[in-house]
Amino acid sequence: MPTVLRVAVPVPLPQLFDYLPPVDVDAAALIPGCRVLVPFGRTRRVGVLLEIARESNVPSHRLKPALMLLDAQPLLDAELLCSLMWAARYYQYPLGAVLECALPIGLRQAKPLPAAGERALALTETGAAASPAGKPTARTNLLLQILAQGPRTYPELDNALPGWRAAATSLRKRDLIVGITLTTRARPHMPMIGPPLNVEQQHAVDEIDAAHGRFAPFVLEGVTGSGKTEVYLALIEQALARGQQALILVPEIGLTPQILRRFRERLPCAVHALHSGLSDGERTRTWLAAARGEAQVILGTRSAIFTPLPRAGLIVIDEEHDASYKQQEGFRYHARDFALVRARSLNVSVVLGSATPSLETLANVETGRYRCLPLRERAGAARMPIPRIVDLRGQRLQHGLSTELIRAIRDCIGRGEQALVFKNRRGYAPVLLCHGCGWTATCTRCNKPLTLHRRENRLRCHHCGADRPVPIACPECQGTQLQTQGQGTEKLEDMLIELFPHVAVVRIDRETTRRKDSLEQLFAQLTPDQPGILIGTQMLAKGHDLPNLTLVAIVGVDEGLFSHDFRAGERMGQLVVQVAGRAGRARKPGTVWLQTHHPEHPLLLTLLRRGYRELAAQILDERRGAGFPPHTHLALLRADASSLAPLQEFLDRATTLASTADKNLQALGPMPAPMPRRAGRERAQLLLLADQRSTLQTFLPAWLNQLRALPEAKRVRWSLDVDPVDLY
Numbered sequence: 001m002p003t004v005l006r007v008a009v010p011v012p013l014p015q016l017f018d019y020l021p022p023v024d025v026d027a028a029a030l031i032p033g034c035r036v037l038v039p040f041g042r043t044r045r046v047g048v049l050l051e052i053a054r055e056s057n058v059p060s061h062r063l064k065p066a067l068m069l070l071d072a073q074p075l076l077d078a079e080l081l082c083s084l085m086w087a088a089r090y091y092q093y094p095l096g097a098v099l100e101c102a103l104p105i106g107l108r109q110a111k112p113l114p115a116a117g118e119r120a121l122a123l124t125e126t127g128a129a130a131s132p133a134g135k136p137t138a139r140t141n142l143l144l145q146i147l148a149q150g151p152r153t154y155p156e157l158d159n160a161l162p163g164w165r166a167a168a169t170s171l172r173k174r175d176l177i178v179g180i181t182l183t184t185r186a187r188p189h190m191p192m193i194g195p196p197l198n199v200e201q202q203h204a205v206d207e208i209d210a211a212h213g214r215f216a217p218f219v220l221e222g223v224t225g226s227g228k229t230e231v232y233l234a235l236i237e238q239a240l241a242r243g244q245q246a247l248i249l250v251p252e253i254g255l256t257p258q259i260l261r262r263f264r265e266r267l268p269c270a271v272h273a274l275h276s277g278l279s280d281g282e283r284t285r286t287w288l289a290a291a292r293g294e295a296q297v298i299l300g301t302r303s304a305i306f307t308p309l310p311r312a313g314l315i316v317i318d319e320e321h322d323a324s325y326k327q328q329e330g331f332r333y334h335a336r337d338f339a340l341v342r343a344r345s346l347n348v349s350v351v352l353g354s355a356t357p358s359l360e361t362l363a364n365v366e367t368g369r370y371r372c373l374p375l376r377e378r379a380g381a382a383r384m385p386i387p388r389i390v391d392l393r394g395q396r397l398q399h400g401l402s403t404e405l406i407r408a409i410r411d412c413i414g415r416g417e418q419a420l421v422f423k424n425r426r427g428y429a430p431v432l433l434c435h436g437c438g439w440t441a442t443c444t445r446c447n448k449p450l451t452l453h454r455r456e457n458r459l460r461c462h463h464c465g466a467d468r469p470v471p472i473a474c475p476e477c478q479g480t481q482l483q484t485q486g487q488g489t490e491k492l493e494d495m496l497i498e499l500f501p502h503v504a505v506v507r508i509d510r511e512t513t514r515r516k517d518s519l520e521q522l523f524a525q526l527t528p529d530q531p532g533i534l535i536g537t538q539m540l541a542k543g544h545d546l547p548n549l550t551l552v553a554i555v556g557v558d559e560g561l562f563s564h565d566f567r568a569g570e571r572m573g574q575l576v577v578q579v580a581g582r583a584g585r586a587r588k589p590g591t592v593w594l595q596t597h598h599p600e601h602p603l604l605l606t607l608l609r610r611g612y613r614e615l616a617a618q619i620l621d622e623r624r625g626a627g628f629p630p631h632t633h634l635a636l637l638r639a640d641a642s643s644l645a646p647l648q649e650f651l652d653r654a655t656t657l658a659s660t661a662d663k664n665l666q667a668l669g670p671m672p673a674p675m676p677r678r679a680g681r682e683r684a685q686l687l688l689l690a691d692q693r694s695t696l697q698t699f700l701p702a703w704l705n706q707l708r709a710l711p712e713a714k715r716v717r718w719s720l721d722v723d724p725v726d727l728y
């Protein structure tokens, strides 16, 4: 009887595919978890061997042999494979595609594995002989100077010279330096000693440590600046002392060089980063080093949750409420939720840290599934900032800022301190209109106003990326009275520079941080003991620790108070608390100014008078009444097409199939998406809602098969999102 290989192939089909073993391969070498190169249609794909079977449903004359076995050892261990199979089932995404997503890009191809060791840079002979040219402070020269002392690994360079990557590229082109691989060496490294833990921190560490060796979920609910990171560091040290690995996830924007540096300074071993700013090769090496158990501490963003952890000791999800943990396209997993699945199968503790835990997590605390460990006070001498509301009604505003607030910023600067002005809108102004005829610059592909970006003199659509020049005259009436309405970060920047010409004003948003390393360079423009002003979007909400920052002004929360999204209130609360949390983190006390036209809004009042936990309790109650998560469970079928008719037909069919299936399942829709048109495509959706997760999980696979078979499905683009975070 033939041996049949059951292979997960990265294609958008849910089933596994059967192949014969590659010729000349010993049966003993065929181990589940190894990659195989297989023919697929007219192409070749790298799949993962999952099972070795005795027979196949495919007639034997149609079975093709796999072309090559790519690994001598399974690349995916049993735990990771098993967890990923769970994810494929739970998120209703084809297993082959899930596995492909979990592997770093370097391993998705049929290439030999890179050599073990760490990537490093060294001088070439030419480089060693070269004499410095250009400015002595130029990064290229600094990099040459560092390498003159010997080869340096990438993490060492991260520490020594932010922005070294661009310099390295130019030096490589000139043949002055080369990339080399150093065999992992025990780096003599004396970690810095941290502050002694306070009582609550120590208690958290003790409780989590006492649970080691089994699955135990914890919520570290620590107010901003309470020293959560110190708790993580202490727990990681304990894992290291037991010879175990620790995986720490941080939000996308949270993985700044600052946090990496802090971990590297404090831990006695190498800290491996995994994020999108690294080259494919670096990510592959780190992944493999983790798979061999050599990489002990891995600090990464969302997809780092797929790191193999054969010696797992601890998983930490920092800022667990952050929306960037949810993948918004393709395989729509939630890294926090998947972390719990992995922690369970690895038998380790998982720590969800946040000052503003998500309502899902708080609901799990309520039911006793997760244990909550609070850090109620700020660490060291710091105190929580004092909140103030500025009632904007009837006030005269200067580009959106009240006189009272401008005075407070002036006082702050006068004391030699720093202020942060938060506005969640990039660009100069969100609307450009003609005062003569009322024409508004609009994106025709999205039916939304275009944002004026005055620095580049462009009109941009923040939904589809469309970009065009700013007209000199109104295209409708040829009038020249084009005016802006509202303000974005650029406009605020202009105004603050005008008001405070002698103070460093730094804008932080997607425009100013486009290049790698730019975030850190921008922060470097603020001298710690000098006055300064930061302006920015939600990028500023996370993880930054500026000791001289004492005033935070939040100048646009009103959008969050009246949104139709059921999560808007929760998000508003999290954002306000996190942004406010940047103030007064050291010795100097901080103040938070909140400008609003709705000072009596109940959500805002609860937040300010009674804090985030009370706000969360209030919203949880509302959601219970409305039947929304976390009390119920959702799946969202999204579809888009170039015209409305096929969209309607597809979603009508989908709705009919869903509404007769199970009385415990509610189908809401079809309805237009909150953004009914985007990038020239019509968009609509169907929301499925059930009290029990299992109702959805039982229903979805069969329904998806029916959908795939519909002729209507071929005429639209569609996707399913289990536990959607955004309903857009």
Ligand SMILES: Nc1ncnc2c1ncn2[C@@H]1O[C@H](COP(=O)(O)OP(=O)(O)OP(=O)(O)O)[C@@H](O)[C@H]1O
Pocket (backbone or CB within 6 Å): 195, 196, 197, 198, 201, 222, 223, 224, 225, 226, 227, 228, 229, 230, 355, 379, 380, 381, 542, 543, 544, 545, 581
């Ligand atoms: N036990 C302690 N004694 C003195 N200082 C401490 C202690 N723990 C932490 N700190 C200091 O307090 C500051 C805030 O700590 P940390 O960044 O760990 O807080 P956090 O809770 O992670 O903050 P956030 O969530 O707001 O970013 C840091 O400067 C840290 O060095």
Ligand SMILES: [Zn+2]
Pocket (backbone or CB within 6 Å): 443, 444, 445, 446, 447, 461, 462, 463, 464, 465, 466, 678, 679
């Ligand atoms: Zn658009």
